[in-house]
Amino acid sequence: MSNRFLNSVTIVTIGLSILIVSSFALFFMNTNALLDFWRKGIRVLVYLEPQATEANRLDLRYQIQQMENVQEIHFISKETALKRLKDQMRNHSSLLENLKDNPLPDAFEIRIIDTSRELTNVAALAEKIKSLSQVEEVEYGQHWVARFSHIINIFRFIGYAMGGLFLFATLFIIANTIRLVLYSRKEEIEIMRLVGSNDRFIKTPFYIEGLILSALGGIVGLTALFAAYRFVLSKFHSSLSLGLLEIKFLSIEQYFLFIGGSMLVGWVGCYLSLKQFLKN
């Protein structure tokens, strides 16, 4: 088998592994950004009992304002709420025309400090507010945010597992390719030893070769990822972006991190096969 063919196969297989691992990374990066974007939109709505008085309202406002993680609090009277509802349902205004009483409750809208948007913090705050008197209900879109987070966590777990699997696959591929190269040059290595070469002198070119192959494999994989990213972006941009969120590619740091990771795996692959080969 010629070295050129072996090298090409190695670069392509490393490229494929890197493509798969980096695709997962890109997917998580963007879903995390999406989740974060949604989290930023979280408002806690506190609905008041219908019999709550002006004094109760002021007291509640004061108590909530004193709580940790609360950035801003707005009062939305039931009249404002109805007006907003009517605005939103302008096309179906007939549905609300015959209302005698305003069925909506008074409410507070609370914005949370940026750093406290973890779901558990929001849940704890909601629980605390709910225990106050004159509070009927507290809502923050808990159900769908929790469900989405759960799905992302499952994906993340699968991603780690797949990443780990492909890491080992890459390691195995590199180790075996180097082993094949070593076997194809067995006689040459034996001659080098006979003329007084030490192991380091013999190993160095293989390490350099392994590092170059894995770096090239990494570049091939990430280039393929970029091409796929551009393709997806051009085809599905409008439906995926939700008009607000941009689908991002790896940053330059992440790009080099992947190349570096690929080279590290290449180095370890070389190390393993050289250690075994030179022992024999």
Added chain:
Amino acid sequence: MKIVDTALIRIFNVSKHYGSKPALSQISLEIFKNEFVFFTGPSGAGKSTLLKLLYLGESFTEGQVLIDGMNLARISKSRAHILRRKLGIIFQDYKLIPGKTVFQNIALVLEARGMGQRLIQKKVQSILRTVGMEDRSRAFPLGLSGGEQQKVAFARAVVGEPKIILADEPTGSLDADAAENIFDLLTTFHKRGATVLFATHDTSLIRNTRHRIIHLKQGHLQV
């Protein structure tokens, strides 16, 4: 006493078995500094095996071998290069690397020792002149005749200025002229101070020699 002091290679009761088959049995001998020794005997007598033990190409089953103060039984595979840098080895099948040029094949010995490129250039050119191959430095081994390949192999063996030259049937595949050429080169380097161990079954080379001849037969020394 003086002779014992200058013994460069000491072999004590060395035996080598391949499975249950003995290749060498109870060999003991001493080779002195700047000696030229022929090892002769029919094929399978153990000449090549004995030389292989000396450059750690094979391990011996029992006995002791000392070369220039180094105990071969105690040299690990990763430290074999320390011994091999004292040796220049010539093989019947030349063992040149086909993908490297004549120059690169010879330079390899010096590169492995960490020598600078300028000095390597100088030394390789000089040895190529000595063996009469200066105009073939860019040729690849497979483009050379057998005699030329053996000259290159010889140049590679001596370029590192080894104390000991081990020549394992170096003329076995060559015609009479080429064989004589190699023999003359070995004689030249012997005169310059190298100790030469020459394994051959070619009786014409040893007919009129004044050097020591060690006969081997079925793995035993013949006195």
